[in-house]
Amino acid sequence: MNTPFSKLASPLLNIPVLKASCAGCSLHQLCLPMGLDNADMGRLDQIIGRGQRISRDQRLYRMGDPFKNLYAIRFGHFKTCHMSNGGEEQITGFQMAGELLGMDAISSDHHHCDAIALEDSEVCEIPFSRLEELFSHIPTLLHHFHRIMSQEITRDQNVMLLLGNMRAEQRFAAFLVNLSSRYLARGYSSTSFQFRMSREDIGNYLGLTIESISRLLSSFRVKGWISVDKREIHILDLPKLKEIALGSELAMMTKKDCKPVAPAIAKT
Amino acid sequence: MNTPFSKLASPLLNIPVLKASCAGCSLHQLCLPMGLDNADMGRLDQIIGRGQRISRDQRLYRMGDPFKNLYAIRFGHFKTCHMSNGGEEQITGFQMAGELLGMDAISSDHHHCDAIALEDSEVCEIPFSRLEELFSHIPTLLHHFHRIMSQEITRDQNVMLLLGNMRAEQRFAAFLVNLSSRYLARGYSSTSFQFRMSREDIGNYLGLTIESISRLLSSFRVKGWISVDKREIHILDLPKLKEIALGSELAMMTKKDCKPVAPAIAKT
DNA sequence: CGAAGAGTTGACCTTAGTCAATACCCGTGG
DNA sequence: CCACGGGTATTGACTAAGGTCAACTCTTCG
Numbered sequence: 001m002n003t004p005f006s007k008l009a010s011p012l013l014n015i016p017v018l019k020a021s022c023a024g025c026s027l028h029q030l031c032l033p034m035g036l037d038n039a040d041m042g043r044l045d046q047i048i049g050r051g052q053r054i055s056r057d058q059r060l061y062r063m064g065d066p067f068k069n070l071y072a073i074r075f076g077h078f079k080t081c082h083m084s085n086g087g088e089e090q091i092t093g094f095q096m097a098g099e100l101l102g103m104d105a106i107s108s109d110h111h112h113c114d115a116i117a118l119e120d121s122e123v124c125e126i127p128f129s130r131l132e133e134l135f136s137h138i139p140t141l142l143h144h145f146h147r148i149m150s151q152e153i154t155r156d157q158n159v160m161l162l163l164g165n166m167r168a169e170q171r172f173a174a175f176l177v178n179l180s181s182r183y184l185a186r187g188y189s190s191t192s193f194q195f196r197m198s199r200e201d202i203g204n205y206l207g208l209t210i211e212s213i214s215r216l217l218s219s220f221r222v223k224g225w226i227s228v229d230k231r232e233i234h235i236l237d238l239p240k241l242k243e244i245a246l247g248s249e250l251a252m253m254t255k256k257d258c259k260p261v262a263p264a265i266a267k268t
Numbered sequence: 269m270n271t272p273f274s275k276l277a278s279p280l281l282n283i284p285v286l287k288a289s290c291a292g293c294s295l296h297q298l299c300l301p302m303g304l305d306n307a308d309m310g311r312l313d314q315i316i317g318r319g320q321r322i323s324r325d326q327r328l329y330r331m332g333d334p335f336k337n338l339y340a341i342r343f344g345h346f347k348t349c350h351m352s353n354g355g356e357e358q359i360t361g362f363q364m365a366g367e368l369l370g371m372d373a374i375s376s377d378h379h380h381c382d383a384i385a386l387e388d389s390e391v392c393e394i395p396f397s398r399l400e401e402l403f404s405h406i407p408t409l410l411h412h413f414h415r416i417m418s419q420e421i422t423r424d425q426n427v428m429l430l431l432g433n434m435r436a437e438q439r440f441a442a443f444l445v446n447l448s449s450r451y452l453a454r455g456y457s458s459t460s461f462q463f464r465m466s467r468e469d470i471g472n473y474l475g476l477t478i479e480s481i482s483r484l485l486s487s488f489r490v491k492g493w494i495s496v497d498k499r500e501i502h503i504l505d506l507p508k509l510k511e512i513a514l515g516s517e518l519a520m521m522t523k524k525d526c527k528p529v530a531p532a533i534a535k536t
Numbered sequence: 537c538g539a540a541g542a543g544t545t546g547a548c549c550t551t552a553g554t555c556a557a558t559a560c561c562c563g564t565g566g
Numbered sequence: 567c568c569a570c571g572g573g574t575a576t577t578g579a580c581t582a583a584g585g586t587c588a589a590c591t592c593t594t595c596g
Contacts, residue, residue, distance in 0.1 A: 082429050085514045090429040104425065106418035113425070132411060136404040143400060149417045150374035156424035157372065157381070161350050161358040163431035164475035168552065199575065207432035209553055214576050230561090230575085246353045436584065467543065477585060482544050498543085498593090 021045055030098035030185070031072050032126070032145065040138050047134060049125035060101065060115040060123060067105035069125045073097050076121020077196040079205075080104075082113045091205040092156070094118070094197060096182060102128075103149055118196040163207045166247070171206045172216045173244035176226070180235060191238060195231040289313055298366035298453070299340050300394070300413065308406050315402060317393035328369065328383040328391060335373035337393045341365050344389020345464040347473075348372075349382045359473040360424070362386070362465060364450060370396075371417055386464040431475045434515070439474045440484045441512035444494070448503060459506060463499040 022033040022041050033041050051074060054060050060071060063083060078095045092113060095101055105111040106128070135142040162171050184190035195202070203213045220226045225237045235241065290301040290309050301309050319342060322328050328339060331351060346363045360381060363369055373379040374396070403410040430439050452458035463470070471481045488494045493505045503509065 082425055084429050084433065088429075088433045088515065090432045092425045092428050103418055104421050107415045107422055108418075112422050132407065132414075135410065136407065139400065139404065142403065142410075146400075146417070147375045149414070149421070150371055150376075153372050153417070153420055153424060154375055154380050156421060156428065157350055157360045160360050160424060160427055160431060161352050161356075163428060164358045164472070165352065165356045204432070210575080211554085211577085212552060215552090218576075247356060478543080479545085479586085480584060483584095486544075 022048070025074070027072075027074070027098040027186075032100065032141075032148070034144055035140055036138070040141065043134060043138065044141065047127060047130040049127060052123050052125060053120070054117040054123060055120045056117055058117050060117065061105075061111045062114050063111055065111045067102065067109045067111060067128065069102065069127050070131070071101040071115075071123040071125060073099050073101065074122040074124055076123075077118040078115050078121065079118055079197060079201060080113045080115050089204070091201055092159070094179075094201075094205070097186060100148055100152075103152055118201075168206075168208055168212055168216060169219075170244055170247060171208065172213070172220070173241045175202065175206055176233075176235065177238070177241050177245045180238065180241075191235040193233060195233060290316070293342070295340075295342070295366040295454075300368065300409075300416070302412055303408055304406070304412075308409065311402060311406065312409065315395060315398040317395055320391050320393060322385040322389045322391060324385055324387050324389075326385050328385065329373075329379045330382050331379055333373075333379045335370065335377045335379060335396065337370065337395055338399070339369040339383075339391040339393060341367050341369065342390040342392055344391075345386040346383050346389065347386055347465060347469060349384060350380065351382075357472070359469055360427070362447075362469075362473070365454060368416055368420075371420055386469075436474075436476055436480055436484060437487075438512055438515060439476065440481070440488070441509045443470065443474055444501075444503065445506070445509050445513045448506065448509075459503040461501060463501060 022028050022031070022036075022045050023038065025031070028034065028036075028041070033044050036044065049069065052060075052071075054076070060078065073095055075097045077097075078101060079091050080093050080095065080101070081089045082092050083089050095115075101115050101123070102111065104113060131145075135145070162174055166174065179193065180190040183193050197205075199213045199217075200210045202208075203210045206213070208216075217226070217228050220241075221228055225235070225240050227234045227236060290296050290299070290304075290313050291306065293299070296302065296304075296309070301312050304312065317337065320328075320339075322344070328346065341363055343365045345365075346369060347359050348361050348363065348369070350358045350360050352358070363383075369383050369391070370379065372381060399413075403413070430442055434442065447461065448458040451461050465473075467481045467485075468478045470476075471478045474481070476484075485494070485496050488509075489496055493503070493508050495502045495504060
């Protein structure tokens with residue numbers, strides 16, 4: 001295992017200080033420094049602050065906190081929770097290693113949501129003002145940063161699609177497929193992984209109740225598409241899940257084997 | 269009325285060419301050039317391409333189109349439609365004058381949605397590559413651009429909250445209040461305006477059916493909160509709508525006048 | 537005038553939420 | 567060791583919110 005944080009002895013306090021290094025990090029092709037040459041990556045390393053350990057259930061930042069840093073997740077998982085003024089909370093996303101936290105705060109200089117660790121995790125602190133200084137010297141970095149922000153927008157809009165259009169089964173399938181592909185991109189198994197979040201979190205994220213999630217898990221299990229043991233899940237029929245996630249008409253067709261003649265993608 | 273586009277005679281074709289000018293535009297305090305001094309605004313003007321007229325129902329861009337420009341809405345209204353792979357469409361937003369279109373396309377160099385004019389409209393074309401060049405010379409502009417992107421993220425996440433947590437009545441109230449405040453910010457009446465979109469569009473956006481929208485309009489009318497005539501709406505009780513939009517517990521309280529003693533904002 | 541499109545309203549039905557009982561896991565302490 | 571309690575998950579029975587289907591109106595446009 002590579003150790004992307006080198007432990008330096010703090011001269012005064014004699015406690016280990018975590019010093020991040022993009023160059024030594026296995027995620028640099030997924031994360032902010034993507035596409036940078038060694039020289040530029042070095043410059044980025046210079047501004048990146050000390051790493052932070054965040055233990056399970058701890059908040060990296062809270063809604064209303066002043067905005068200073070973006071955070072790149074080194075390892076671990078987070079959820080971001082928005083609170084409506086009425087007090088109900090909505091989980092707007094689950095983030096994993098290599099992803100950036102805090103971009104929602106740029107617009108108003110304070111955070112709009114809570115970021116909560118789902119397990120013991122570690123993040124790199126990226127002072128945003130220094131990052132902005134760097135942008136004028138490294139156009140590649142700027143461009144990539146814009147891609148990341150834009151990606152976040154696209155992702156959110158896909159969730160809107162999910163919440164606005166899909167029925168429970170489809171939402172849940174889409175959720176599983178999404179997790180699956182993100183683990184794949186990180187070099188993990190796309191078919192066997194653990195839920196880092198509770199059923200309640202999943203339900204909240206998908207706009208469903210905890211009971212519905214439970215029932216969906218059971219139903220998918222009975223149908224032979226997955227096997228579950230607590231938070232351990234094995235996807236047994238990924239193509240089927242993708243089909244369900246993709247949606248409705250097409251899935252209905254194949255399910256009922258009806259009218260394979262007429263073009264399935266008829267206008268709605 | 270100020271005319272932000274000056275008509276120049278095209279030397280060859282002798283047709284009027286629309287030349288945009290931020291300095292002369294009434295929206296420059298809402299739009300991209302916000303906070304720029306005159307010199308910088310001039311530099312921005314230099315890169316802004318010709319204006320485009322988009323007539324009602326026409327598409328400014330389509331999903332899959334290569335990404336070249338961002339577009340600032342000069343006047344008129346747009347909707348952005350995502351298509352799921354399954355073919356169902358979801359309207360992810362309604363945009364009005366002073367807002368930027370196309371930011372979702374930065375991540376992959378092609379557009380992820382269709383932008384459709386809800387009425388005859390006009391946009392300024394902003395070549396993104398030239399804008400990025402400008403960023404290194406005008407940090408203020410870059411910073412503001414980041415705020416705009418971040419705002420888009422926040423806004424999308426608020427819609428997620430709406431779709432994930434709110435019930436029909438609350439969604440619709442939130443929708444009305446949102447429109448109201450955006451018109452206010454543009455100097456229009458916050459209580460009397462026209463829907464630029466059909467009931468179907470509203471329903472699609474809010475994750476409800478057209479029939480539900482119709483019923484909600486009727487019910488709000490009967491309760492005396494609004495008056496509607498086709499697409500003309502007058503908000504008669506904005507505070508009430510805000511209360512409903514804000515949500516649940518608080519609204520329930522006042523509605524039923526029950527237990528005004530216990531703190532309404534109890535933990536969920 | 538007739539046809540098409542948009543909107544309204546009513547009757548009925550389905551999906552997922554609510555409520556409640558129960559199971560299971562795990563850490564604590566007698 | 568087992569009992570206890572709290573958090574988490576599963577399952578069932580019932581309900582309600584909103585979807586579906588259908589009839590009808592109104593407006594617009596050719």
